[in-house]
Amino acid sequence: MKSIRLAAGVAVAGLLAVCATTAALGSATKSVTISVASLIPGSTPAAIQQFNAQVAQFERKNPSIKIKPVEYQWTAPTFAAKLAANTLPTVFEVPFTDARTLGDNGQLADLTAGAKALPYFSKYNKTVLAEGTDSKGRVVALPKGAYAQALHYNRKLFAQAGLDPNKPPTTWAQVAKDALAISQKTGKAGYVEMGKDDNTAGWILTTVVYTLGGRMEKGTGKDAVATVDNPQTVAALNMLHHMRWVDNSMGSNFDYGWSDINQAFAAGNVGMYVSGSDVYTNLVQASKIDPSVYGLAALPLAKNKKAGVLGGGTLVSVKPTANAAEKAASLKWIDFYYEAPLVSKGRAVANAKTLTANAQPVGVPALPLFNKAQYDLANSWIKPYINVPIRQMKPFLTDVFNQQLIPEPAASTQSVYHALNAPVEAVLTDRNANIPALLKQANQAAQQAISTGS
């Protein structure tokens, strides 16, 4: 009887061992599929091809991970809807303004353990990393890129208007003067601003106010105080009103959003506009800009100690419903596609080669995610592959690192921008717009949003 029990015990133990080994082998070879944000809808075939090439490289390196690219463009309404419906790709991008709150709301996956295991984690710029860290100290997003707002201008229109394309304006008064010259001599819009109700109008107004030394709020969280009706905002809107109604140098379309304004600029219909310094990539990928007409300058700053340039950026995150295997695969993709090209010479060169082989921009000006030395080092690795018109970006690259970088309003950012949409639209469409009254109303709306944390 004893021997039977022993034999049964050995058999059970053996069976368990076999099962365990099979399970272990199974888990080692089990493949995982993740969907990842790829390019914005409407990207050129060449851009899609280079992205697919990157996916193929990654899959060769990680045979157990399958990547499913999903076209993706962050916009406030579509992001909120996809977030609520759980239809975001596994790996997606969010702006600096949103990640912390989304993390606090449990709407982003906790990446802390995996992120801290990355060899370069300790080298991140602390301020940039803080944008993707929630109030409990969990890392919920990793940086993709940072930008400073800049003045994009059309060198061809400058030349046609008798202006020097190598000397872009350095004061707002010069911007207005050059815009007038462009509109009078070429018939094109000299200067345009985003004026759409999708919060881009408020974003650009805030940018201009920062350059004049104003701020849209004081304090943080729900205790912050809205200050959108400050004298600099009044000045910024008066300047806009003058260009629109007195100079008539802003053309005839005043409801541009982020994509529309890029298209209009790439089509040669806009002399100058304000947007992020990294917009050149989109101008190539989605609007096929002629590189020879492109010019990039730092924003004019008022002679004011508080004047600075608005900086922002994009983070990359993982949806909260991802399981452990999907999260691990997502972090590998984030490391491969977003981060390694900034810190590893091999990946930087391989990435640059893929991009240039597909006629995609390499060397677009951005702000350092780690530090200036690392940024310069990474740029030196890819120097032979830089194909953007870097000389035409010199006015920006010369000045931007001397400018004070100011983050976007911290409390209820998108709601504060939303409150500012109406004053911008009113100034652009109503000659008799009452700017102080509009700003008073906007301030009330912004304060209400801040106080309720919406």
Add this chain to the structure above:
Amino acid sequence: MSAISEIKIEGAALAARHRVRRSPLTWVRGGGLSTLLFLLPLLVVFGAFSWYPIARSVVMSLQHTNLVTAPTWVGLGNFSAVIHDPLLPIAVKNTAYFALLALIFGYPIPLIAAVLMSEVRRGRGLFSALVYLPVVIPPVVAVLLWKTFYDGGSVGVFNTMLGWVHLGPYPWLQSQSWAMPSLVLESTWANAGATVIIYLAALTAVNTELYEAAAVDGATLWQKVWRVTLPQLRGVLLVTMILQIIGTAQVFLEPYLFTSGGPANSTLTVLLLIFDYAFGNSLGGDYGKATALSLMLAVFLALFSLAYLRATRSWSDE
């Protein structure tokens, strides 16, 4: 007690006994099961796609939720927040303005077109197809097309055409006073075709002898329309009017795609405000407020429809 009352009571008692005695077997034999089986798909579809969302909306209107984390109950807080929102009166005023303009321009045009087309003897099919064509074009495509027509510069399609007669350029969508009428113009073009077809169908039902009698009496075309056509169409006219009012009260597509509610909230409608509550904020939106305003709109439209039907009952019964 009268004989009639006694009979009624006896009948009721019999019916009650009959109800009590009815077993599941007799219910099945009487066709109850097959009725239920036939009804079941409809009940499931309506339940899943109509009644459940309605019930869910009522629940959500009492909650604060981002649809990701656990909701919290806020009672009537969402309704109070909506009522105190300074954008609500603007949205209501704009929606009423859109409905009024659509009623002034969008309501008579299909009727006039249908009456004129019914008078045409040759090529009526071609006219019907041409009138209905805008309805076939996907709404988003139509709006994008009209956006190029409405380009505010001198190169815009409409401004170019008006330029030939030395008019304009006009800021179609770029002006607070022009934007809403511009939306109504496109909306009328896009939706008139369906109403014209309804009117044409109704016109075929009008007894031709009435027109012949009118012709014998020497009636003009206008008199025929006023004295014969319109009275004969009044039932259809009443229905299309209430449908149009309900439709315009829920206008969303045009302001969303053309102007996003701008410039300066001049085309912000109630439905667009609901959309903004739900999706305007990338951090998750306020779905409680969105459903609260949706319910308020639904209740208003139900009461309005009821009042409309009561007010027009005597006219439609004539």
